[in-house]
Amino acid sequence: MSTQPAPTARTQVERLPERGHYDRETIHAILDQTFLCHVGFVAEGQPYVIPTSYGRSGDVLFVHGSAASRMLHSLAEGVPICVTVTLLDALVLARSVFHHSMNYRSVVILGTARLVADREEKLRALRVIAEQIAPGRWDDARQPNEQELKATSVLAVTLGEASAKIRTGPPKDEKEDYALPIWAGIVPLPIVPGTPESDPVLPPALAKRVPSYLRDYRAPGAR
Amino acid sequence: MSTQPAPTARTQVERLPERGHYDRETIHAILDQTFLCHVGFVAEGQPYVIPTSYGRSGDVLFVHGSAASRMLHSLAEGVPICVTVTLLDALVLARSVFHHSMNYRSVVILGTARLVADREEKLRALRVIAEQIAPGRWDDARQPNEQELKATSVLAVTLGEASAKIRTGPPKDEKEDYALPIWAGIVPLPIVPGTPESDPVLPPALAKRVPSYLRDYRAPGAR
Numbered sequence: 001m002s003t004q005p006a007p008t009a010r011t012q013v014e015r016l017p018e019r020g021h022y023d024r025e026t027i028h029a030i031l032d033q034t035f036l037c038h039v040g041f042v043a044e045g046q047p048y049v050i051p052t053s054y055g056r057s058g059d060v061l062f063v064h065g066s067a068a069s070r071m072l073h074s075l076a077e078g079v080p081i082c083v084t085v086t087l088l089d090a091l092v093l094a095r096s097v098f099h100h101s102m103n104y105r106s107v108v109i110l111g112t113a114r115l116v117a118d119r120e121e122k123l124r125a126l127r128v129i130a131e132q133i134a135p136g137r138w139d140d141a142r143q144p145n146e147q148e149l150k151a152t153s154v155l156a157v158t159l160g161e162a163s164a165k166i167r168t169g170p171p172k173d174e175k176e177d178y179a180l181p182i183w184a185g186i187v188p189l190p191i192v193p194g195t196p197e198s199d200p201v202l203p204p205a206l207a208k209r210v211p212s213y214l215r216d217y218r219a220p221g222a223r
Numbered sequence: 224m225s226t227q228p229a230p231t232a233r234t235q236v237e238r239l240p241e242r243g244h245y246d247r248e249t250i251h252a253i254l255d256q257t258f259l260c261h262v263g264f265v266a267e268g269q270p271y272v273i274p275t276s277y278g279r280s281g282d283v284l285f286v287h288g289s290a291a292s293r294m295l296h297s298l299a300e301g302v303p304i305c306v307t308v309t310l311l312d313a314l315v316l317a318r319s320v321f322h323h324s325m326n327y328r329s330v331v332i333l334g335t336a337r338l339v340a341d342r343e344e345k346l347r348a349l350r351v352i353a354e355q356i357a358p359g360r361w362d363d364a365r366q367p368n369e370q371e372l373k374a375t376s377v378l379a380v381t382l383g384e385a386s387a388k389i390r391t392g393p394p395k396d397e398k399e400d401y402a403l404p405i406w407a408g409i410v411p412l413p414i415v416p417g418t419p420e421s422d423p424v425l426p427p428a429l430a431k432r433v434p435s436y437l438r439d440y441r442a443p444g445a446r
Contacts, residue, residue, distance in 0.1 A: 040272035188417030
């Protein structure tokens, strides 16, 4: 089986197919823009969708497992999950209500979750996740001890069956609506990182030493 | 059955239970902060998680149905879905890798999806969704015609079984780690709406007339 993402009957973008992308480069580029995903899994017929953090390493997504704590301990190899990553870029205000939309970049991954059990792989996975959240932080922070490692769960999901969906640009209206005297356009919705706020209990000298990778933090969606 | 959200075995926040909230007021307040949700549903054993827009009206969430287009037409009354809303507020940088976290506000709703079939209810639902995205826009835009109404699907989900999860404040570290010479604190990650960008094909006079509700647009998470 090729690991190259390709549309399958399950990942083919059916609605507005021109927005669909299946090449690995496009999918990786979106996944590398943030660290927040929504993980979907099924328990007793009920779907659950839980937000959590992830990091990408090659064609594997490491997903912080506390998300699925409810079912993690019953997870066997090969439990079907869905991991969705969404970057909301702008409101799209068309002349007609019907053509209102969003500019966005999203990836949907259908895969099977593998619980990372090996100590070394788990440590590497946690580093991948941490570095995707805040590059540079891992080496600065106190490393996990054995007890903390055991208390942390990580899932690995291979990007086998994945699709991206992208919308950019101005609104698209019905031909006859372009004559209407209605303002149309977009409102960008970027995440703009604020000034780092030191923990109030930090000694004053240390509080002033905000690491450069946090002062210059690159926002999700603008990496 | 009371419609007052309360923890059930399925919505009880198990991990870090002090972050769990079940009162309607808290849940409504989070839901009113944005319009982007992730909808989870199951098809042939596979979970899918799709981003889409929603609006709240009382104890009902109206969800824009294109999200679930893949399964919408096979949706009967009472298909189990999960709707999750996540506001990411800040990175939380602890002294230890293990205690790194996010400040966030999230709601998870377990419910059954009802396809809104009645013309008047669908029109009302679309208005609720549009007004949650951009309050004031509905009356300005060209209203949906019958063909557009038919082409749009809306799901209704009652907030029967819902839970909120909230984390705020500085990092929490292990007692002995507070002595480490490691910077700790938070990096806020607000969405900051940009200047509205007019559709390039708008007549220049109209392009200058950006509606006030878009110039002063209140960002998701800061409403």
